Amino acid sequence: MNDAVFQTIQALVDKNPVMLFMKGDKQFPQCGFSARVVQILSHIGVEFETENVLENPAIRQGIKDFSQWPTIPQLYVKGEFIGGCDIVTDMYQSGELESLLVEKGLLKSEG
Amino acid sequence: MMTAEEIEKTLRTAFPGAQIVVEDLAGDGDHFACEVVSDVFRGLSRVKQHKLVYDAFGDRVGTELHALAVKTRAPE
Numbered sequence: 001m002n003d004a005v006f007q008t009i010q011a012l013v014d015k016n017p018v019m020l021f022m023k024g025d026k027q028f029p030q031c032g033f034s035a036r037v038v039q040i041l042s043h044i045g046v047e048f049e050t051e052n053v054l055e056n057p058a059i060r061q062g063i064k065d066f067s068q069w070p071t072i073p074q075l076y077v078k079g080e081f082i083g084g085c086d087i088v089t090d091m092y093q094s095g096e097l098e099s100l101l102v103e104k105g106l107l108k109s110e111g
Numbered sequence: 112m113m114t115a116e117e118i119e120k121t122l123r124t125a126f127p128g129a130q131i132v133v134e135d136l137a138g139d140g141d142h143f144a145c146e147v148v149s150d151v152f153r154g155l156s157r158v159k160q161h162k163l164v165y166d167a168f169g170d171r172v173g174t175e176l177h178a179l180a181v182k183t184r185a186p187e
Contacts, residue, residue: 032142033178069158070165070172086181087157 005062013076016049017106021063022073025052033085034073040092041075046107078104113176118143125167126151136180144180153185160184 013019020037024030029038041048053060053072064070067081075082077100082088091097101107113121119133122145129149136142145164152160160183165172172179 064173069162070170081158083158083161087161090157090182 001058001062001065005058006066009059009062009066012049012051013079016076017078017104018046018048018101019076020048020050020073021053021059021076022050023052023054025050030054031072033071036085037073037075037088040088040097044092044098044101044107046101077101077106112140113143113171114140115143118145118176118179121167122147122164125163130186136178142178142180143176144182146182146184148184148186150185152183157183 018041020034020041022029022031022034022037024034026038026042029035038050051059053063060072063072063074067074069081069084071084073085075084075088082091082097082100088097091100098107102109115133115135119131122129122131122133126147126149129147129151131148132146134144136144147164151163155163161181164179164181164183168176168179
């Protein structure tokens with residue numbers, strides 16, 4: 001992956017506290033797994049930014065090298081790779097995702 | 112396209128002695144779910160656990176293996 005792609009990804013991950021690399025976008029997710037993560041984040045009500053990797057093949061491959069994770073979608077919180085659809089779903093079901101977002105000051109706690 | 116048997120065989124080779132369940136999610140031979148219960152995962156973060164599973168498939172993930180939902184844990 002060349003530097004330009006790396007810097008683009010790094011900028012997206014640094015600039016957006018909750019950053020989702022996905023297939024499609026919020027309105028039109030193009031894959032079931034990406035759609036589920038959008039649904040979870042929307043349901044939680046946290047602000048998040050998305051990047052449609054289908055529109056940018058360099059980022060589609062680059063992101064897999066960036067995180068050493070072979071699939072899309074990929075969720076980042078404050079620059080840290082959290083996981084793909086399975087992990088985000090697990091964390092959501094256990095409440096871990098919401099507590100992480102509250103802890104990082106990205107979500108007001110319900111209590 | 113990988114079959115459920117091939118997925119299970121790959122996992123058995125990568126995780127000897129583990130409890131492995133492979134399920135064809137949509138019945139279309141294209142979307143699978145697998146659960147792997149192995150001591151290898153003890154103390155590892157979820158991301159690291161799932162990476163071990165993906166590593167077992169090498170570059171087939173995202174090519175021959177389009178969609179694999181992964182669940183991992185260490186035995187209680």
